[in-house]
Amino acid sequence: MYPAPIEDYIRPRTLAEAVSALARYAPGEAVFLAGGQSLMQAMKSRMVRPRCIVDLQTLTELKGIRISDGLAIGAMTRYVEIAESQAIGPAYAALQDAAQHVGDRQVRNRGTLGGSVCWNYLASCMPAVTLGLGGTMQLLAANGKTRAVSADDFLIAPLETARAEDELLTSITFPAAPANTGSAYKKWGLVTDALPVVGVCMQVTLNAAGACSAARIALSGLSAGAQRAPAGEALLVGSKVDESAMKRALEAIVGSVDAQSDKWADTAYRHQLIRTLGLDVANSAFARARGV
Amino acid sequence: MKTISVTINGEAYVETVPVRMLLVDFIREKCGLTGTHVSCTYEGVCGACTVQLNGEAIKSCMMLAAQADGHRVTTVEGLANGEELTPLQKAFKAHHGLQCGFCTPGILMNMTEFLQKNPRPTDDEIRRGLVGNLCRCTGYVHIVDAVRAAANSAT
Ligand SMILES: Cc1cc2nc3c(=O)[nH]c(=O)nc-3n(C[C@H](O)[C@H](O)[C@H](O)COP(=O)(O)OP(=O)(O)OC[C@H]3O[C@@H](n4cnc5c(N)ncnc54)[C@H](O)[C@@H]3O)c2cc1C
Numbered sequence: 001m002y003p004a005p006i007e008d009y010i011r012p013r014t015l016a017e018a019v020s021a022l023a024r025y026a027p028g029e030a031v032f033l034a035g036g037q038s039l040m041q042a043m044k045s046r047m048v049r050p051r052c053i054v055d056l057q058t059l060t061e062l063k064g065i066r067i068s069d070g071l072a073i074g075a076m077t078r079y080v081e082i083a084e085s086q087a088i089g090p091a092y093a094a095l096q097d098a099a100q101h102v103g104d105r106q107v108r109n110r111g112t113l114g115g116s117v118c119w120n121y122l123a124s125c126m127p128a129v130t131l132g133l134g135g136t137m138q139l140l141a142a143n144g145k146t147r148a149v150s151a152d153d154f155l156i157a158p159l160e161t162a163r164a165e166d167e168l169l170t171s172i173t174f175p176a177a178p179a180n181t182g183s184a185y186k187k188w189g190l191v192t193d194a195l196p197v198v199g200v201c202m203q204v205t206l207n208a209a210g211a212c213s214a215a216r217i218a219l220s221g222l223s224a225g226a227q228r229a230p231a232g233e234a235l236l237v238g239s240k241v242d243e244s245a246m247k248r249a250l251e252a253i254v255g256s257v258d259a260q261s262d263k264w265a266d267t268a269y270r271h272q273l274i275r276t277l278g279l280d281v282a283n284s285a286f287a288r289a290r291g292v
Numbered sequence: 293m294k295t296i297s298v299t300i301n302g303e304a305y306v307e308t309v310p311v312r313m314l315l316v317d318f319i320r321e322k323c324g325l326t327g328t329h330v331s332c333t334y335e336g337v338c339g340a341c342t343v344q345l346n347g348e349a350i351k352s353c354m355m356l357a358a359q360a361d362g363h364r365v366t367t368v369e370g371l372a373n374g375e376e377l378t379p380l381q382k383a384f385k386a387h388h389g390l391q392c393g394f395c396t397p398g399i400l401m402n403m404t405e406f407l408q409k410n411p412r413p414t415d416d417e418i419r420r421g422l423v424g425n426l427c428r429c430t431g432y433v434h435i436v437d438a439v440r441a442a443a444n445s446a447t
């Protein structure tokens with residue numbers, strides 16, 4: 001485990017410098033380095049052998065959590081900052097559930113939200129969470145063009161995103177949530193705070209009568225990558241939000257997803273994880289939506 | 293090659309290093325500070341290489357030395373004030389928080405920052421704080437005892 005030789009290391013001072021530094025190399029030869037908690041591993045195993053590193057550490061525009069007509073989180077915002085933030089309300093609390101349990105303190109002191117979604121590893125938390133919360137990726141290309149891509153369109157498959165080779169993720173934005181919206185995320189891994197074998201994220205909204213008026217559910221850890229669970233969403237919406245409605249929705253998810261068997265868990269065990277984690281997540285998301 | 297300047301334990305080290313050099317190797321081999329350990333062949337999972345970057349615990353095999361250019365690093369050698377150990381170091385000694393000691397520098401660097409952020413932790417919080425540091429000797433019980441004792445000894 002040691003990186004192959006690297007020719008150059010650049011620490012751009014502006015966003016324009018960052019994207020143009022990358023564009024000076026052939027696609028794939030220069031890479032952005034955020035917290036390095038995935039990329040360093042990939043370089044040490046030589047799955048990635050860049051000629052040039054473009055280190056994003058000084059770009060303050062990419063850092064921080066902003067609340068104004070929704071929520072915007074800079075791509076370089078670290079897990080520790082999301083975990084400890086006082087500004088993220090119940091509608092987006094799933095981000096904090098996830099950030100508080102990523103890896104370990106040292107990983108949370110370095111790893112970033114943007115790095116996680118751009119890497120889009122199969123067993124990871126933030127891709128499914130941004131999908132479950134309806135996040136939008138804000139991208140900047142070398143020619144100065146910006147575009148916004150929904151998490152649904154951005155997260156294509158494990159290790160694959162809609163980000164063009166020369167694009168920088170600047171932030172992830174989340175729409176202002178309606179009143180009585182809550183979210184939650186929970187995962188199960190082999191040891192404490194390990195990579196998710198299965199993770200479940202839900203965001204739900206209650207109407208004045210206390211019924212569920214909107215729901216998004218996303219899963220992590222399945223072989224197709226972070227994915228929505230529309231079968232479960234459809235059953236939650238309109239329901240009275242009791243335990244039997246939650247269980248029916250989770251059973252519909254179990255019946256509709258493709259859950260692989262591997263050395264960490266077989267299909268039946270993954271199904272059971274979806275049921276068990278899903279019930280906890282639903283209870284916690286609805287409790288947050290009620291403001292308790 | 294890159295010429296970098298890193299302040300380690302208050303001393304500036306200016307060296308020209310290959311871009312691919314890991315921070316842990318810079319600390320051990322360029323600066324001769326071998327208190328920072330490597331126990332998982334740089335796989336990022338053992339925590340023995342934990343140092344503080346600008347006061348925050350990080351794994352130094354998960355960073356290039358070039359990334360630390362212009363920053364402040366603290367290693368285990370930087371904790372004690374001469375012969376005067378920190379309360380956490382004293383507590384490790386008093387509570388047998390180490391056996392072979394290979395994991396100890398990383399644990400001290402991590403838990404020193406942990407206690408600064410959370411001076412009155414519960415045992416559960418201490419255990420969660422230790423997730424990134426593997427110890428193959430102690431079974432962690434004495435480590436948790438030591439961290440708790442250090443928290444209680446602080447005034
Ligand atoms: C011990 C350990 C435990 C872990 N446990 C978990 C866990 O429980 N759950 C979990 O989800 N993850 C876990 N991870 C992975 C961790 O979350 C990584 O931090 C994250 O996947 C990558 O974020 P980063 O900032 O470190 O990005 P980097 O590793 O620096 O970059 C990752 C990729 O994204 C690209 N990139 C980064 N930022 C941008 C940007 N702004 N624009 C465009 N491209 C960009 C890079 O070029 C690279 O390809 C763990 C990692 C370790 C080492």
Ligand code: FES
Nearest residue numbers: 332338339341353
């Ligand atoms: S050497 Fe094991 S985590 Fe760095």
Ligand code: FES
Nearest residue numbers: 391393427428429
């Ligand atoms: S004391 Fe030996 S590994 Fe911890």
